[in-house]
Amino acid sequence: ETGVTQSPTHLIKTRGQQVTLRCSSQSGHNTVSWYQQALGQGPQFIFQYYREEENGRGNFPPRFSGLQFPNYSSELNVNALELDDSALYLCASTTGGGGINEQFFGPGTRLTVL
């Protein structure tokens, strides 16, 4: 167990809907990153939040957005869902504002878009 929690575990949505995924970071960690893992591939970086600000973004469209709260927990929001958004969404927490320190991952949210 890493101490990083995510909710919900599974989610089924239809194309065009919106979804919010949640992540609680490990105690003492102030930086949260989100990754998307399609079936059979490695995780891909979506964005990172540090001190409630976006601190880096991967190659994802603006309909992927996020928030970080004062307690360092985070949300990932995806608007106008597409079939290709079906994936495992992973949250990682660490200390510091970059990616140098060891990162710890939550169990993931499996999103299915029909």
Added chain:
Amino acid sequence: GIQVEQSPPDLILQEGANSTLRCNFSDSVNNLQWFHQNPWGQLINLFYIPSGTKQNGRLSATTVATERYSLLYISSSQTTDSGVYFCAVRSSGGYNKLIFGAGTRLAVHP
């Protein structure tokens, strides 16, 4: 951007065998982690090893940063070692993100 290549892509072992997984990367890094992803999708931290050698039980890892590769050794493999092993790096001159390789899928048979 930095490229991460893992080999072999697939590996089948008999219980008790030893194996070596390799991760090559195309630029200098200041973070390198090895993970084991279990069948439920959880990424389990094995090693944080941007350089040097570490050991944890039957597993050990070595990163030669100057030659841009890392090796993960699994000795006396067990069926519970089955799953996908990922190497992930952060480029020294790059963005605040981990770049993952495509993984090595390991199956250990009794």
